[in-house]
Amino acid sequence: MxxxxxxxxxxxxxxxAPEVFSTITEALQRCWANPSSSHEEGVLARQCIEKARGHVAAMIGAKDSDIIFTSGCTESNNAVLRSCVRHHQHLSKEEGTTMLPHIVTSNLEHGSVLRTAQELADNGEIELTVIKANPRCGHVLVDDVIGAIKQNTVLVSIMHANNETGVIQPVKEISLQMARLIKEQKYTDLFLHTDTAQTCGKIPVNVSELGVDFISIAGHKFYGPRIGALYIRDLESKTVPFYPMIIGVGQERGYRSGTEDTGYIAGMGKAAELVCNNxxxxxxxxxxxxxxxxxxxxxxxxxxxxxxxxxxxxxxxxxxxxxxxxxxxxxxxxxxxxxxxxxxxxxxxxxxxxxxxxxxxxxxxxxxxxxxxxxxxxxxxxxxxxxxxxxxxxxxxxxxxxxxxx
Structure with a gap:
């Protein structure tokens, strides 16, 4: 090193990873064109991106169409929180209510979740509940998280594992209890997000097993480049709300504008492929x-x-x-x-x-x-x-x- x-x-x-470096270099040489262009070179760049999307999706057991590329986990986390708030605001406007959206998170979260949520609360845009980790186990308790959910809760955001202690959080168990609550109380706009920056490449991460609506992914934590990805469940059917945070001419199917970094996306795809295989x-x-x-x-x-x-x-x-x-x-x-x-x-x-x-x-x-x-x-x-x-x-x-x- x-x-x-x-x-x-x-x-x-x-x-x-050496294989990632080689993939990035090759992509920069062969797939340098704008992937939005319709000519042969542009199509080649687009194919490179879609291949990488497939590898990232496979790494977490998702559909290719549920993955969008971002600049990193910080952007992905911000996009999730702000999308859920905006979704609630639209519903409130349609229904003529003034109740603020409510977010539940923990005091263990990365600043891109905790500080974003706190800023939204300080600006009067949300109600915020921060669940304290239990000092006897180093993670949040499922009952504490579920007990904090109320009628105006729009999002629960709990990281998959803490970056300092390595303690894995009970995301799957929270998901199961949220599903029960949604069924019993007939919640229709309550979603679960987890930041997997410290788990992808180290332990299995599977969207079906975790039962989450959003997953944030950081490429540079599993031997890939410093970009990110975001999983959104059933993105194309709009089952889960997502609003673009970066507006432009509609790259990433309109969900994240800005000309894609084909080389780094290819590298992240290769890093994900290595995880799938090893x-x-x-x-x-x-x-x-x-x-x-x-x-x-x-x-x-x-x-x-x-x-x-x-x-x-x-x-x-x-x-x-x-x-x-x-x-x-x-x-x-x-x-x-x-x-x-x-x-x-x-x-x-x-x-x-x-x-x-x-x-x-x-x-x-x-x-x-x-x-x-x-x-x-x-x-x-x-x-x-x-x-x-x-x-x-x-x-x-x-x-x-x-x-x-x-």
Whole structure:
């Protein structure tokens, strides 16, 4: 990755897989024309995009027609929230009511969900309920989410797995209970969204099994380029509301304007194809090395290592370990800054420049003094046991030096 350094920050971004890099290069050379053009070169570019759409759809068990490409998960998440709000506003206008739309989300969400929802609430456009994660399990409780739903609820948005702790949220169980509620109470405009940025490429993601209406996907989290995709259930039949957030001349069937980046879309399609063909292998390798890493941390640091948000019986994505070392001067940012041969982060890369304790960890029941010392160690497909040994040796030397500092 970078000289001899061990990279343990794959939850923030992954490198392009070699096959993805080759696919992007080929697409830029062969499919450079505008995919909206009707001539031969334009048709070739369009075919390249549709092939990629098929691979992304296959990765999550969806129909090709239910996938649109975006700039990333941030855009996808924004588009979902704002579409549901706009849908409710249209219904309210037709019915002559003034009730605001209501959104339910959690305090574990990425800022592109939580901050967007908060801004809508601050502007008086929605009612907002933020469900707190249960500190005994590190995820939201299904009953808390269902209990927050009311007649004007238009959207429930719960991420599939948290990027800092790796804890998998009970999205499938929430979906089942929402389906029951919709049937019993005859809700017709209540939808479920999940952000799968941290799960695609690591664990199975299937739209039918999850029972969701919207899925946000980030290419650069599974060895693809930095673009995204959005799944919308039965998009063509308009069963689920979706309104374009970016307006232009109607690319992506009118749902997301702007000339498509054929090269990056092709690359994302190849990354999705690799997931389809190799997910079991990826999962097994990641879990084996993650478990070995945690074993080595325990052996070398004993009671001085604290595994944050690791709960008995609670599932995590297979590549993520959030740990704190107990002791003076061992704040996560300080330890990471002084590592000579390793790279990791304290948590979300979006907030890596702060020395404050992670709100996600605090919400997950981690005491503040321990949360301040947290490091998120996220492994990749090529992380080896030798990498773990290098990191452990580096960490031991760093801790030894920091403990000598008064």
């Amino acid at each position: 970078s000289g001899s350094k061990v990279y343990l920050d794959y939850n923030s971004t992954t490198p392009l 997910l079991d292998t990826y999962h097994k390798q990641l879990k084996e090395i993650r478990d070995y890493l945690e074993q080595q941390l325990t052996e070398h640091f004993g009671d001085d290592v604290h595994f944050n948000a690791r709960f008995d019986g609670v599932e995590r994505i297979p590549n993520t370990s959030n740990v704190s070392l107990i002791g003076k001067n061992l704040e996560g940012w300080n330890v990471l800054k002084n590592l000579k041969h390793s790279m990791a982060s304290t948590g979300s890369a979006c907030h890596s420049k702060t020395a404050k304790a992670s709100q996600t960890l605090l919400c997950s029941g981690v005491p503040e003094d321990i949360a301040r010392n947290a490091m998120r160690l996220s492994l990749g497909r090529n992380t080896t046991k030798e990498d773990v040994h290098i990191f452990i040796a580096d960490l031991r030397e760093t801790v030894k030096a920091l403990k000598l500092v008064n």
